[in-house]
Amino acid sequence: MLLKSIRLQNIRSYLDQEIDFPLGSTLLSGDVGCGKSTILLAMDFGLFGLRKGELEGTDLLRHGKDRGSVTLIFEIDGREVEITRTLKRTKDSASQDSGTLIIDGKVQELMPVELKSKILELFGYSQEILKKNRPIFRYTVYTPQEKMKDILFDADTRLSTLRKIFATDKYGVIKSNAKIFVTELRSMKRENEAVSRDLxxxxxxxxxxxxxxxxxxxxxxxxxxxxxxxxxxxxxxxxxxxxxxxxxxxxxxxxxxxxxxxxxxxxxxxxxAKVVRDLADIAEKMSSAPGSGETVDVVSLKRRIDEMEEKKEKIIRENAVVSSEFRRLEGIMKDGVCSFCNQPVSKGDFQKRLDERLRVMQELKRNMDFITASVAGLRSDLSRGEKLQYERRLLDEYRRQQISLEGEKQSLSSEIAVLHGELDMLANQAGxxxxxxxxxxxxxxxxxxxxxxxxxxxxxxxxxxxxxxxxxxxxxxxxxxxLEKRKAKEKILCINELMNWMDSYFTALMDVIEKHVMAALQSAFNDYFQKWFGIIMGDQFSVRIDENFSPVIEQNGYVTEYTNLSGGEKTAVALAYRLALNRVINSMIETIKTRDMLILDEPTDGFSSEQLDRIRDIIAELQLKQIILVSHEPKIDTFVDNVIKVYKEEHVSRIVS
Structure with a gap:
C-alpha cells in the first residue's frame, strides 16, 4: 500500500484541504496543536471508520458544521483505490453515513461496515484474523503516540494481542477444545456403557x-x-x-x-292337425269356385279405352275453341261493331258464321256422346274380364296350397315318427x-x-x-x-485410549509447540528490538525482550524500570519496540499488503540532538517505499525527502508543501 493523497472537509481544524503524499520519506512538520495528528486521525477514519470509545464522530466533525468527509487515494497491487467516508451531525452526536469506494474507476456505494470489509480484503488480512484487524494495522503501519505507551505498559493485553496476531492463541484454543472434547468423550463413554450394559x-x-x-x-x-x-x-x-x-x-x-x-x-x-283342417278348407273352396272357360282380352280392352279417352280429350279441346269463337261472334253481332276495327258489321254475314259454329258444336257433342257410351261399354267388359282373371288366379293358388299342404303333411308324419323314437331312447337313458x-x-x-x-x-x-x-x-x-452393543464396547475401548492420549500426550504437546513458536517469535522480536535500540541509543544500555514480550533494560548489570527512564530513553524504547513489531509482523504474515508503508507519530519526543541525528540512519535502514513522520522537531527536515508544513491561522489548519 502506498498513500497518494487525502482530502479533509470539515474535519476538526480543517475546512477543505487536500494533501498529496509523494514516495520516500515525508515529514508533517508544524507547531504543537497545528493539526498534524488530525491528518493521521482522518487517515485512520477514512480506512476503518468510527470506533466507539476510541474514535468518535464528535472527535472529528468540525464544530458548527453538519457534514464532513474524508477522501483517501492510495495504490495497492498496482490498482488505484479511492475511498470516501462521510459524517453527519445528529441531535447529540455525529454518525457515519454511507460512503463510496472506487477501484480502477468502478464506483461502489457502500455502508460503513461494507467499506471496512472491502478495505480489510484489499489489505490482505486473512479471514482468520479479520476481527483482529485494528491491532495488525496499528502494530505495523500506524500507532498514535499516546497508544504506544499503552502497548508497553499493559503486558497482559499486549501478550494476548500478540498471540492473536501471530495465531499462537490457537494453541490455547486447541487445549480448551481438547478439554471440551475429553468431556464429550466421557459423555460418549457413558452413553455407550448404557447401550452395552445388558449384552x-x-x-x-x-x-x-x-x-x-x-x-x-x-x-x-x-x-x-x-x-x-x-x-x-x-x-x-x-x-x-x-x-x-x-x-x-x-x-x-x-x-x-x-x-x-x-x-x-x-x-x-x-x-x-292344422294342415289337415287347411286341406279340407281348400277342397271346399275349390269345389265352389266358378269353372267358366270364357276368355277376355283385358290388355286389348285397356288399350281401346285409352284411345277413346284421348279422342274424348281432343273433342273437349275443339269444343272449347269453337264455343269461345261462337261467344265472341255473338257479342260482335249484338253490338253491331267490330271490337278490333270499330267498323259496323253485316248481321246477315255474321249470322251465317254463327250458324256454322253452332253446327260444328252440335257435331262435336254427338261425337262426345258416342265416345262416352263406347267407353262405358268397354269399361264394363274390362271389369268382367279382370274378375275372371282373379278367379282363375285364386283357383290356381288353391291348387298350389293343396299340393304344399299335402307335402307338409307327409313330412310332418315322418318327423313325428322320428320324434317318438327319440323320446323312447331318451327315456331309457334317464332311468x-x-x-x-x-x-x-x-x-x-x-x-x-x-x-x-x-x-x-x-x-x-x-x-x-x-x-x-x-x-x-x-x-x-x-x-x-x-451388534450395536458390541460396537459400543469397542467404542468404549477406543474412547478410553483416546482419552488417555488426550490427557497424557496431546495437551502437553500443544504446550511444547506453543512454547517453541513463542520462543521463535520472541527471539526474532528480541533481535529486531536490540538492533533498533542500538541504532538509537548506542551501547549505553543492554536491552532484551523477555518471554512476555516486555522490554527489559539493563544498565551496568542492573535492570532499570521503564518508568525510571528519561523522556528520550522512554521514546527510544517505544520507537525500537514499534519498529521491531513492524518487522516481525511483516515478515511472519505473508498475506498483508501494507508492508511498504510506515507512519511514525512524534517518534522523537525528548530525543537529544545526537539521537535526532540517528533518525536519519533508521530511515535509511528501514528501506521502505513510503514513510510518513509527524514531528515538530525542525532538525528532522534535513533527514527526509519531502516536507509538508502545517500551520494554523484563525482556527483553520492549512498546508504548505
Missing part, C-alpha cells in the same frame, strides 16, 4: 429364541406333511366328485332334451337319475368334511408360521442390538 442378557434371550425356533421348524414340517396328505385325499374325492357331477350334467341334459323333443312333438302334432343324485350328495359331504379338516390344519400351520415370523423378527432385532 449378556440379550445373548441369553437370543439363544432361548433360537431353541424355540428349532422346535417350531420341526412342528411346521409335520404340519406340512399332514396338509399334503389331506390335499391328496381331497384331490381324489374331487376327481370322483367331478365324474359324478358330469353324470348329473348328462342326466340333466337328457331331461332337457326330453322336454325339448316333447315340446317339438307337440308342436308337430298341432301343425299336422338312473335318483341313484346318481344320492351318490352326488354323499361325495359332496365327504369333500366338505375333508375341507374342514384342511382349514383346521392350515390354521395350525399359520399359527406356527406366525410364531416363527415373530421369532425371526426378534432375532433380527436382537442381532442388531447385540
Amino acid at each position: 449378556e442378557a440379550k445373548l441369553a434371550e437370543k439363544e432361548e429364541k433360537e431353541t424355540e425356533k428349532e422346535r417350531l421348524l420341526v412342528l411346521l414340517d409335520k404340519q406340512s406333511v399332514d396338509i399334503s396328505a389331506i390335499d391328496a385325499a381331497l384331490a381324489e374325492k374331487q376327481e370322483y366328485f367331478e365324474d359324478v357331477r358330469k353324470k348329473m350334467d348328462e342326466i340333466s341334459s337328457v331331461r332337457k332334451a326330453i322336454a325339448r323333443v316333447e315340446s317339438e312333438l307337440k308342436a308337430k302334432l298341432q301343425r299336422e 338312473s337319475e335318483d341313484e346318481v343324485a344320492k351318490v352326488f350328495s354323499r361325495v359332496q359331504e365327504e369333500i366338505s368334511v375333508i375341507n374342514r379338516s384342511k382349514v383346521v390344519a392350515e390354521k395350525e400351520k399359520a399359527r406356527c408360521e406366525q410364531q416363527l415370523y415373530d421369532i425371526d423378527g426378534f432375532l433380527k432385532s436382537a442381532e442388531r442390538e447385540i
